[in-house]
Amino acid sequence: MSVIDRLTGELSxxxxxxxxxxxxxxxxxxxxxxxxxxxxSRSLVELAERIRPCRACGNFSExxxxxxxxxxxxxxxxxxxxxxxxxxxxxxxxGQFRGIxxxxxGRLSPLDGVGPEELNVASLLRRIADAQGExxxxxxxxxxxxxxxxxxxxxxxxxxxLGPRVxxxxxxxxxxSDLEYVDGSTIAQALAGRREM
Amino acid sequence: MSVIDRLTGELSxxxxxxxxxxxxxxxxxxxxxxxxxxxxSRSLVELAERIRPCRACGNFSExxxxxxxxxxxxxxxxxxxxxxxxxxxxxxxxGQFRGIxxxxxGRLSPLDGVGPEELNVASLLRRIADAQGExxxxxxxxxxxxxxxxxxxxxxxxxxxLGPRVxxxxxxxxxxSDLEYVDGSTIAQALAGRREM
Numbered sequence: 001m002s003v004i005d006r007l008t009g010e011l012s013x014x015x016x017x018x019x020x021x022x023x024x025x026x027x028x029x030x031x032x033x034x035x036x037x038x039x040x041s042r043s044l045v046e047l048a049e050r051i052r053p054c055r056a057c058g059n060f061s062e063x064x065x066x067x068x069x070x071x072x073x074x075x076x077x078x079x080x081x082x083x084x085x086x087x088x089x090x091x092x093x094x095g096q097f098r099g100i101x102x103x104x105x106g107r108l109s110p111l112d113g114v115g116p117e118e119l120n121v122a123s124l125l126r127r128i129a130d131a132q133g134e135x136x137x138x139x140x141x142x143x144x145x146x147x148x149x150x151x152x153x154x155x156x157x158x159x160x161x162l163g164p165r166v167x168x169x170x171x172x173x174x175x176x177s178d179l180e181y182v183d184g185s186t187i188a189q190a191l192a193g194r195r196e197m
Numbered sequence: 198m199s200v201i202d203r204l205t206g207e208l209s210x211x212x213x214x215x216x217x218x219x220x221x222x223x224x225x226x227x228x229x230x231x232x233x234x235x236x237x238s239r240s241l242v243e244l245a246e247r248i249r250p251c252r253a254c255g256n257f258s259e260x261x262x263x264x265x266x267x268x269x270x271x272x273x274x275x276x277x278x279x280x281x282x283x284x285x286x287x288x289x290x291x292g293q294f295r296g297i298x299x300x301x302x303g304r305l306s307p308l309d310g311v312g313p314e315e316l317n318v319a320s321l322l323r324r325i326a327d328a329q330g331e332x333x334x335x336x337x338x339x340x341x342x343x344x345x346x347x348x349x350x351x352x353x354x355x356x357x358x359l360g361p362r363v364x365x366x367x368x369x370x371x372x373x374s375d376l377e378y379v380d381g382s383t384i385a386q387a388l389a390g391r392r393e394m
Contacts, residue, residue, distance in 0.1 A: 003248055004248065007240040028212050030283075037242075041239075041242045047204050047223065050200050086221075086227075
């Protein structure tokens, strides 16, 4: 197998990258400078060698504790539970959350054989218990899918038994959208969750 | 800058990959096995270190001569001129061409400062002259764009002076398309180039 075919094959395994796109990327690299390609290669090695799950929350980290868990200024009384580590970034970018996170590593999906044991549920509950009342609120920020909701309902019972309030993200009309294009169940949830002006 | 940010930045420089796609690719790699990421990295190094232009035709090659130029079974009487090395593959995949190639490395574009000196034109003419009449036909397979056509017209005069026939790819209705959706100038060229059934 040629060098070009091998790299094309590797790239086409990435999500959203088909055979043609992969070939286009290879040709782009070949037209560019050798140094650019080497730099990309080195960044990949760094990623593979240096990123690991944070010991406390499961987020991506270059150290034993991620930047958020290691930051003494974060509010340890509010813990936000997300399905995947990359969702931490989505919430962090809002700049509106000063608490800490816990990454489940997926969601409950009995049909796919994913039960609580396959997720970081035990570590979540242990973390809350070990904090001895310091965690006063847990925001269950699982996705608004059927499985995400089921995971939230499951977690709610487990967490509440340990003491903290359990909340979840508001459902409603996305900012900037026309009612006309919003699906009915979202409108229904927005109606049910309506607030005083 | 963090390892994740650095790789995201590198990936977002690729064509068709924005910041969000780059981040999604990074997360895909982080969820996958470390070995997959290392393999991708190694393939990039191989590409940077082992691929170079063929000494004869300018095509991508792992050796001094590309596979096509080094193949004694190829018909050296027909030479196909393309703009970019990746276009060689497009023609090769048809399985209908047994001749050899020459890669220009671009097309004439005076506005961008690309004249004949910036392209592999001198090496093309020298190659035809050195073959002492062995090259009997040159297919100018530049793109069907304004600049591609201008490049073809320029090359035609230069090549014909050396002896070979100069041909170009037929213009016409793409296979499988509805006339209704084909643009007028293509239909006009297809009419002008109509053939006996």
